[in-house]
Structures are given as C-alpha cells and as structure tokens.
Amino acid sequence: MSLDPMYHLLKALELDPKNPKAAYLHSKLLLDQGSPNAAIDFINSYLAEFGSHPDLHKLLALAYLQTGMIEKAEESISQALIQLPRSTDILHAAFRIKKAKGDKFSAFHFLERIIRHDDQSVETYWEMAQLLDPKTEAEKRTNLLEISYSINSKNFKIFKELIISYCDWFEGTLPQKEQHSYRKTFFDHTQSTFFLKLPQEVRKRSMLILKNITLHKDYFNFLT
Amino acid sequence: MVKNAKQLLEKAIELDPKLSPAHFKLGLLYQSEGDFNSAITYFEQAVSLDPSFPAAECELAIELGRQQKFEDAREHFLNALELDPNFVKAYFNYALLLVELNDLEEAKNNFDKVAEIDQNYAPAYFNKAKLLTNPDDFEEARKNYETALDIKEDYTEAHYSLAKLLLGGKATNKDGSNVDKRDWEVAKSHFYKVLQIDENSHKANYNLARILFQENSFKKAKSYLAKAIKLLPKYSKAHYLYARIWEQEKNFEKATLHYNKSIEYFSDNPKALFHLGRLQFLCDNFPEAEKNLKLSIQLDPQNAKANYFLAKILTQDKDPSLAKKHFYRALEINPDFAEAYFDLAFHSEHSGDINEAKIHFQKATDVEQNFAEAYFNLARLSSTPSEYDLAERNFETALEIKEDFDECHYFFGKLLAKGEKMTKDGTLLVQPQTERGIYHFKQAIKINPLNYKAFYELGILLSKQEQYEEAFQSLHTSIEINPDFANGHYQLAVLLMNKSAQSEIAKAKKAPRSKQASLSKSKKK
Numbered sequence: 101m102s103l104d105p106m107y108h109l110l111k112a113l114e115l116d117p118k119n120p121k122a123a124y125l126h127s128k129l130l131l132d133q134g135s136p137n138a139a140i141d142f143i144n145s146y147l148a149e150f151g152s153h154p155d156l157h158k159l160l161a162l163a164y165l166q167t168g169m170i171e172k173a174e175e176s177i178s179q180a181l182i183q184l185p186r187s188t189d190i191l192h193a194a195f196r197i198k199k200a201k202g203d204k205f206s207a208f209h210f211l212e213r214i215i216r217h218d219d220q221s222v223e224t225y226w227e228m229a230q231l232l233d234p235k236t237e238a239e240k241r242t243n244l245l246e247i248s249y250s251i252n253s254k255n256f257k258i259f260k261e262l263i264i265s266y267c268d269w270f271e272g273t274l275p276q277k278e279q280h281s282y283r284k285t286f287f288d289h290t291q292s293t294f295f296l297k298l299p300q301e302v303r304k305r306s307m308l309i310l311k312n313i314t315l316h317k318d319y320f321n322f323l324t
Numbered sequence: 325m326v327k328n329a330k331q332l333l334e335k336a337i338e339l340d341p342k343l344s345p346a347h348f349k350l351g352l353l354y355q356s357e358g359d360f361n362s363a364i365t366y367f368e369q370a371v372s373l374d375p376s377f378p379a380a381e382c383e384l385a386i387e388l389g390r391q392q393k394f395e396d397a398r399e400h401f402l403n404a405l406e407l408d409p410n411f412v413k414a415y416f417n418y419a420l421l422l423v424e425l426n427d428l429e430e431a432k433n434n435f436d437k438v439a440e441i442d443q444n445y446a447p448a449y450f451n452k453a454k455l456l457t458n459p460d461d462f463e464e465a466r467k468n469y470e471t472a473l474d475i476k477e478d479y480t481e482a483h484y485s486l487a488k489l490l491l492g493g494k495a496t497n498k499d500g501s502n503v504d505k506r507d508w509e510v511a512k513s514h515f516y517k518v519l520q521i522d523e524n525s526h527k528a529n530y531n532l533a534r535i536l537f538q539e540n541s542f543k544k545a546k547s548y549l550a551k552a553i554k555l556l557p558k559y560s561k562a563h564y565l566y567a568r569i570w571e572q573e574k575n576f577e578k579a580t581l582h583y584n585k586s587i588e589y590f591s592d593n594p595k596a597l598f599h600l601g602r603l604q605f606l607c608d609n610f611p612e613a614e615k616n617l618k619l620s621i622q623l624d625p626q627n628a629k630a631n632y633f634l635a636k637i638l639t640q641d642k643d644p645s646l647a648k649k650h651f652y653r654a655l656e657i658n659p660d661f662a663e664a665y666f667d668l669a670f671h672s673e674h675s676g677d678i679n680e681a682k683i684h685f686q687k688a689t690d691v692e693q694n695f696a697e698a699y700f701n702l703a704r705l706s707s708t709p710s711e712y713d714l715a716e717r718n719f720e721t722a723l724e725i726k727e728d729f730d731e732c733h734y735f736f737g738k739l740l741a742k743g744e745k746m747t748k749d750g751t752l753l754v755q756p757q758t759e760r761g762i763y764h765f766k767q768a769i770k771i772n773p774l775n776y777k778a779f780y781e782l783g784i785l786l787s788k789q790e791q792y793e794e795a796f797q798s799l800h801t802s803i804e805i806n807p808d809f810a811n812g813h814y815q816l817a818v819l820l821m822n823k824s825a826q827s828e829i830a831k832a833k834k835a836p837r838s839k840q841a842s843l844s845k846s847k848k849k
Contacts, residue, residue, distance in 0.1 A: 103829060105820035108813040111803075116810035125817055 105129060120153050127159045136166035154183040158190045165197055173197045188214050188221075195227065204231050222252045229261070238269035246285070259294045260302065267305040270312075283313050329353060344373035348380045360387050371400070378407035382414040389421045397421055412442045419451065428455050446475040450482045453489075462495030462505055480521045484528055487514035491531060508535045526555040530562045542569045560590035568599065576607055594624035602633050610637050628658035636667055644675040662692035669701065678705055696726035704735050709752055712745035730771035734778045737764035741785055761785050776805035780812050783819070792825035793832040 102108065106129055112122040123146050130139035143160040147153065157180035164173035177197055180190045191214045198207035211228045214221060225248035232241040245262040252258065266286045289295065290306055298306075330353050336346040351366030367384035370377055385400035401418035404411055419434035435452035438445050453468035469486035472479055493506025512535055518528040529552035536545035546569055552562040567582035583600035587593050601616035617634040620627060635650035651668040654661055669684035682705050688698035703718035719736035722729055743756035765782035768775050783799035786792075796819060803812040819825050 103820055103826065103833070105817040108817035108820065112810045112813035112817065115808050115813065119810060119814065122810070122814045122817075125814070125821070129817075129821065 118150050120150075120156065123150075123153075124155050124159065127156065127163070131159065131163055131166065136163040139163040140167070152179065152183065154180040154187065154190060157183070158187075158193045161197060162193055165200055170197065170201050174201075186217055188217055191217075192224075199231070207231055220251055222248050222255070222258070225251070226258065226261075229265070234265060234268045235272055238265060238272060241265050242269055242282070256294055256297065259289070259292070260298055263289060263295070263298060263302055263306055267302065267309060270309045271305070286310075287313070342373050344370040344377055344380065347373060348377065348383070351380070351383060355383065355387065360390055363387055364391070371403075376407055378404040378411050378414065381407065382411065382417065385414070385421070386417050389417070389424065394421060394425055398425075410441050412438055412445060415441070416445065416448055416451075419448075423451070423455065431455060444475050446472040446479055446482070449475070450479065450485070453482075454485060459494045459496045459502065460500075462489070462493075465489055478521050480518050480525070483514040483517045483521070484525070484531075487511040487518070487528075488531060490514070491535060508539070511535060524555055526552045526559060526562070529555065530559065530565070533562070533565060537565060537569060542573060545569055558589040560586045560593060560596075563589065564593070564596045564599075567596070571599070571603055576603060579603055592623055594620045594627060594630075597623065598627055598630045598633075601630065605633050605637060610640065613637055626657055628654040628661055628664070631657065632661065632664045632667070635664075635671075639667075639671045639674070644671065647671050660691050662688045662695055662698070665691060666695070666698050666701075669698075673705065681705055694725050696722045696729055696732070699725070700729065700732045700735070703732075703739075708746075709744040710746040712739070715739055728771045730768045730775055730778070733764040733768035733771065734775060734781070737761045737768065737778070737781060740764065741781065758785055758789060762789075774805050776802040776809055776812065779805065780809070780815060784815060787815075787819050787822075787825065790824070792819065792822070792828040795819055796825070796829045796832075 106126075109122055109126040109129060112119060113126060116122065123143075127139045127143050127146075130136070130142065140160060140163045143156050143163065147156060147160075157176050161173040161176035161180065164170070164176060174197055177190065177194045180187075181194060184190055191210050195207050195210035195214070198204075198210060208228060208231050211224050211231070214224045215228075218224070225244050229241050229244040229248065232244070234241060242262065242265045245258060245265050249255070249258045249262050266282070266289070270286070286306075287310065290310060295303065295306070330350065333346050333350040333353070336343055337350070340346070347366045348370035351363045351370060354360070354366060355363035364384065364387045367380050367387060370380035371384055374380070381400045381404035385397045385404065388394075388400065389397035398418070398421060401414055401421060404414040405418065408414070415434050415438045419431045419438065422428070422431035422434060432452055432455055435448045435455075438448035439452075442448075449468040449472040453465045453472065456462075456465035456468065466486065466489060469482050469489065472482040473486065476482070488511075490505075490507045490511035493504050495503050495505040497503050512532060515528045515532040515535075518525050519532070522528075529548045533545040533548040533552065536542075536548065546566065549562050549566045549569070552559055553566065556562070563582045563586035567579045567586060570576075570579035570582060580600065580603060583596050583603065586596040587600065590596075597616045597620035601613045601620055604610075604613035604616065614634065614637045617630050617637070620630045621634065624630070631650045631654035635647045635654060638647035638650060641647065648668070648671065651664055651671065654664045655668070658664070665684045665688035669681045669688065672678075672684060673681035682702060685698050685702035685705065688695050689702065692698070699718045699722035703715040703722065706712075706715035706718065716736075716739065719732060719739065722732045723736070726732070738761075740757040741761035743754055745753050745755065747753060762782060762785050765778045765785065768778035769782065772778075779798045779802035783795045783797075783802060785795075786798055787795035789795075796816070799812060799816045799819060803809055803816065806812065820829070
C-alpha cells in the first residue's frame with residue numbers, strides 16, 4: 101500500500117497516458133519536488149503526443165520560470181492564454197513571469213485582468229500594491245491596500261501595510277485637497293484594535309501624521 | 325359365407341326380380357365389402373321396387389353422401405324419416421350429413437332427436453358435443469361428452485375430445501364474460517384413459533405432454549413426446565414442444581434440432597420460427613436469428629415478441645431506424661409491452677436521442693409500475709440540474725421497488741454528491757448531500773463488494789469531509805478490486821498530495837503496529 105503520490109500518478113498515467121488531469125498533477129508534483137527539468141521533459145513529450153492543453157502549458161511556463169528560461173516561459177504562457185484567456189490561474193502565472201522579468205507594467209496588467217474576473221481577490225489587490233512604488237505611487241498603492249483590507253478586514257498583515265502606506269504618502273507630500281477624504285479613513289484606522297498591535301515605530305509615525313492633520317487649517321472640514 | 329349369401333340372393337332376384345328385400349340385402353353385402361357403387365345400384369333397386377322401404381332409403385342416402393352427392397342423400401334421408409319417424413340410424417346419419425353441409429344447428433337438432441329416441445346412443449352425444457365449440461357451450465359440450473362416456477366407458481374419441489375441451493377450458497359466464505374452466509387434472513385422466521385403450525395414440529401422447537409441460541414436469545412430458553414422435557416422426561407440433569422443453573432445460577443444441585425439425589415438417593410454422601429465432605438471438609447467432617424472426621413475422625405479423633427480438637438484433641445496424649420500426653410495431657401490437665419500451669429507450673439513448681429515451685423509459689414505468697430498472701434509467705438520464713428533483717424521485721422509487729439495486733444506489737449517490745439543482749427562477753444551486761451520498765455508496769458496496777466505482781466515489785466524498793484515513797482505505801480498495809482503474813490511482817495521488825491527509829494516513833498506518841506491539845507485550849507479560 102504505497103503512500104507515495106508519485107507512484108499512483110505514474111500508475112494512472114501508465115493505464116491512461118492521455119489523462120490530462122493526471123499529467124497535470126504529475127508535472128505539478130515534479131515542480132513541487134524541485135525537479136523543473138523533469139517536469140519540462142514530461143510536459144513537452146505529453147504535448148507532443150497528445151496535443152495542446154492550457155493547464156499543462158501553464159505548468160510548463162512555471163517550470164521554465166523555475167529554471168530561469170524566461171523567454172520560453174513567456175512563450176508557453178502565451179500558448180495557455182490563447183486557449184483560456186479568462187483563466188485566473190493562467191493569468192496569475194503570466195503575472196509571475198512578467199514580474200520575474202521585471203516588466204512591472206505587464207505584470208500589473210495581468211493582475212488587472214484577474215480583477216476583471218474576480219473583483220474579490222484579496223491576494224490580487226495585495227500583489228498589485230506590491231508592484232507599486234511606495235513613494236511615487238503612494239496614493240494608488242494605498243487605494244489598492246484599502247480595497248484589499250475592506251475585503252478581508254481580519255488580516256493584520258494587510259492592515260500593517262496599509263498604515264505604512266498611509267504614512268509614506270502623507271509624509272512624502274503636504275496634505276492636499278485630494279487627501280481630505282483619506283484623512284478621516286486614516287483616523288478611523290488608528291482607532292482600530294489592530295492599531296495597538298502595530299510596531300511602536302509605525303504607531304509613532306502615525307501619531308505624528310495625526311497631529312499634523314489636527315493642526316492643519318482644514319481640520320474642521322476633516323472632522324465634518 | 326358372404327359369397328354363398330350373395331349367390332343365394334342373386335338367385336332369389338333371378339327368380340323374382342321385384343323382390344326388394346333381396347336387392348337391399350345384396351346391397352348391404354356389397355357395402356360391407358367396400359364395393360359402394362354396386363351397393364348403390366342394389367339400394368336404388370330396392371327403393372324403386374318398394375317406395376315404403378325406410379332402411380333401403382337410409383342406406384342409399386349414406387352411400388350417396390359417401391359419394392359427395394349430398395342433395396340426393398338428403399332427399400333419401402328425409403324419405404326414410406318420413407316412412408319411419410323413429411328411425412335412429414337415419415336421424416344420426418342425416419345429422420352427420422348436415423355437419424358435412426355445415427348446417428350445424430340442424431345437425432345438433434337431429435343428434436338431439438337421436439338421443440330422444442334412443443337415450444343410450446353414445447355417438448349422438450359425442451358428435452353433438454363436437455359441434456359445441458363456442459365458449460358459451462362449454463358446459464353443454466362437457467355434459468354431452470360425459471354422457472357418451474357414461475354409456476360407453478371405452479369410447480376413445482370421447483375421452484380424447486373431452487380431455488382437449490378441458491385442456492383449453494375456454495368458456496363464458498352467464499353474463500357473457502370469458503371464464504377459464506381448464507381442468508388439467510381431469511383432462512390428464514382422460515388422456516391416460518385414451519392411452520390405456522390405445523397406447524399408440526400419438527395425439528394423446530402429445531396433448532398429455534402439453535399439460536405436463538405447463539406443469540413443469542419436463543421429464544414426464546419428454547417421455548410422452550418422445551413416444552409421440554416415435555409413432556409419428558414428422559409430428560411437427562410434437563417436435564416444437566419437445567424443443568421448448570429442451571430450451572427450458574438449457575440444452576440449446578437439442579432445442580435447435582427439434583425447432584428445425586418442427587419447421588421442416590411444417591414450414592408455415594411461425595411459432596417454431598419465432599422460438600428458434602429467439603433462441604439463436606440468446607445464443608448470439610444474430611444472422612440466423614434475424615432470418616428466422618423475419619420469416620416468423622411474415623407468417624404471423626401480429627407477433628409482438630418476434631418484432632421485439634428482431635428490433636433488438638437490428639439495434640446493431642448502422643441505421644437506427646430499422647430497429648425503431650420493429651420496436652414501434654411490437655408496441656403497436658401490444659401497447660402494454662414494457663420491455664419493448666425499455667429497450668427502445670436504450671436504443672434511442674445509444675442513437676443519441678436522450679429526450680426520446682427518457683420518454684420511452686417513462687412509458688415503460690407507466691405500463692409496468694414496478695419496473696425498477698426503468699425508473700433507474702429514467703433517473704440516470706435526468707442529469708441536468710433542472711431535472712434534479714425528478715431524478716431524485718425516480719431513484720428513490722427504483723430503490724423502493726428493488727432495495728438491493730447496487731447500480732441505482734451508486735448513481736443516486738453520484739447525484740446527491742454533485743447536488744446541482746436549478747431553482748424555479750433559473751438559479752443554479754450547488755447543495756451536495758454528502759451524508760446521503762455516502763450512505764448510498766456504502767449501500768452499493770454492501771450489495772456488491774466488488775463495485776470499485778462506488779469505493780472510488782465514496783473515497784472522494786470522505787476526502788471532502790476530511791476523513792482522510794477512510795477515504796484512503798476506500799480509494800485503495802477501489803484499485804485493489806480493479807488495479808487497472810486509472811481514475812482510482814489518480815484520485816489516490818490527489819489525496820496523498822494533501823499534506824493533512826498524508827500525515828493522518830501515515831499516523832493511522834503506524835497505529836495498528838503499535839497496538840500490535842502493545843498486545844504482544846501484554847502476552848509476554
């Protein structure tokens with residue numbers, strides 16, 4: 101009675117070599133076990149024998165990515181995308197490849213495509229925020245983290261990142277008119293129980309910003 | 325003696341040509357010798373010489389009847405009866421003539437007249453009974469046969485005919501409704517009586533075998549049939565019945581042989597052709613079966629079963645319409661033919677017409693309300709979410725009728741596990757009924773412990789419920805039963821790739837060993 105999943109996958113493929121699900125799982129297991137080259141060989145031979153399959157193209161792309169063959173990874177992921185342009189899994193793999201390549205614009209674009217099909221994906225908003233520069237794209241980044249936190253308000257990691265993002269934004273520029281609506285939100289966040297759990301340094305930065313806000317001439321506008 | 329009598333009578337006529345009794349007696353002598361033409365000549369002389377000679381009129385009528393001169397015969401019978409209104413022989417033979425002329429009512433009246441004059445004239449009762457073939461007259465026929473047998477105990481024909489009457493038993497009540505008055509015990513006793521009197525009666529042997537066949541006394545029936553065939557080797561009906569018994573006893577070779585003989589000795593034999601065709605169908609000899617069933621249908625187009633079996637053979641044809649035609653024909657002949665609806669449904673399904681298949685499975689359940697397989701297949705085909713309730717109801721009905729229907733438990737389990745149903749407003753709901761699904765897969769396994777697919781589906785459900793150890797056991801059993809079950813291996817791999825599952829299974833695998841170890845320790849102590 102073998103407990104090795106690989107044994108059963110090989111058996112399944114021996115009995116039904118065409119089964120794409122078994123082929124997929126086998127390749128995935130090879131990747132998880134850190135054998136991307138074996139996965140590449142297996143997937144290529146499967147695709148040559150039984151024809152194209154989007155999920156296998158995706159895995160092939162990830163395997164190439166693991167071995168550092170970015171161009172081949174891009175080639176494979178585009179094969180997968182041709183067949184299943186709305187698959188969030190494939191779009192996410194494409195994002196990972198672009199990110200690894202350093203093409204932030206394309207990476208962001210794939211995440212936006214995922215959001216079009218699943219606008220409640222916390223992880224995607226998080227990934228998008230991570231792509232943005234904390235200083236130059238602070239507003240957009242804060243917005244994305246705000247959405248992410250609104251979907252999952254129990255996630256401390258997002259909360260912490262959000263508060264830091266607010267600090268980066270507010271510290272970097274003088275309070276602008278556009279920031280009015282955000283000030284109240286920021287203030288509300290500081291009342292959260294999570295706020296007390298933040299590192300002291302972050303809390304200090306936040307309190308300083310709060311102080312600046314209250315001294316500002318628009319303070320009363322902010323309160324109303 | 326006869327020669328002397330003839331010479332003496334001829335001498336008497338020579339001496340007195342107008343001596344009518346001598347002409348009559350000479351006619352009787354020729355009649356007894358089988359020289360019917362000469363007999364007629366002398367009877368005619370006797371009648372012409374003595375117009376008041378009823379016996380001569382009667383014998384002349386009998387001989388004219390023998391020569392198919394029915395109208396002349398009738399005239400002379402009437403002359404005889406006019407001269408002697410109590411002349412039993414004239415009445416009886418006149419009645420027989422009327423039977424020949426198909427004037428059955430008048431014939432019955434004349435047989436009655438005979439019995440009126442001579443109450444012990446057994447042939448009159450027997451012949452009248454033979455005319456009473458209408459189911460309304462069953463009791464009267466029976467009484468007449470019984471009276472004939474009361475008078476003449478060894479009346480073979482009466483025993484035989486009464487036995488046949490009781491073998492069929494078609495009768496009617498006073499209100500005209502049909503009633504079954506078969507009495508096989510009494511019928512058998514009469515056939516036995518016939519065989520006591522004449523053991524070479526092939527018909528009695530055959531008919532006795534018919535009853536024994538119906539009573540499932542195959543061994544006895546075969547011995548009587550063997551005798552009937554020995555007496556009359558070309559007895560088609562006996563060969564047919566012999567074949568039916570061999571078929572019941574699963575000796576298909578002998579059954580085929582005797583069906584073929586039955587057809588050889590009587591070619592317009594739709595029954596034998598049908599049974600031979602059906603047998604060949606069951607033995608997978610489809611070309612021969614098709615040929616014989618077609619011949620049977622040619623001879624008897626109203627045989628629903630022949631059309632049904634032919635349709636079943638034609639389901640293998642590339643053109644699905646051929647089989648359909650015969651299924652529909654079978655159903656036209658017998659609209660209550662549930663099996664025909666059932667197989668037509670399968671045929672429609674295989675031809676890709678699922679909706680039609682569903683209609684026919686439904687029809688099969690309408691006709692045969694306890695047709696569990698039809699309910700099951702109807703449910704199996706009702707696979708869209710909008711048909712969920714219908715499928716559930718039909719699976720349940722099938723299982724109410726046939727509790728140990730493992731395939732039904734299996735498919736029902738799959739439906740419940742999937743749980744996709746459509747609400748009235750068209751919303752798709754996914755509400756798997758995992759517990760019920762598990763119950764039905766377990767039932768399927770209980771009934772058929774080799775149902776590897778049920779083990780497989782059960783494994784998937786248990787794994788969804790995070791009962792990883794049980795899921796592993798179930799999936800493992802599925803591939804143990806069928807090591808070539810690729811999906812089983814695949815699903816097992818999926819389960820083992822789940823880390824929680826992997827650790828729980830590994831723990832469970834170690835547990836029995838530690839238990840064993842503690843057991844052995846305690847034994848040592």
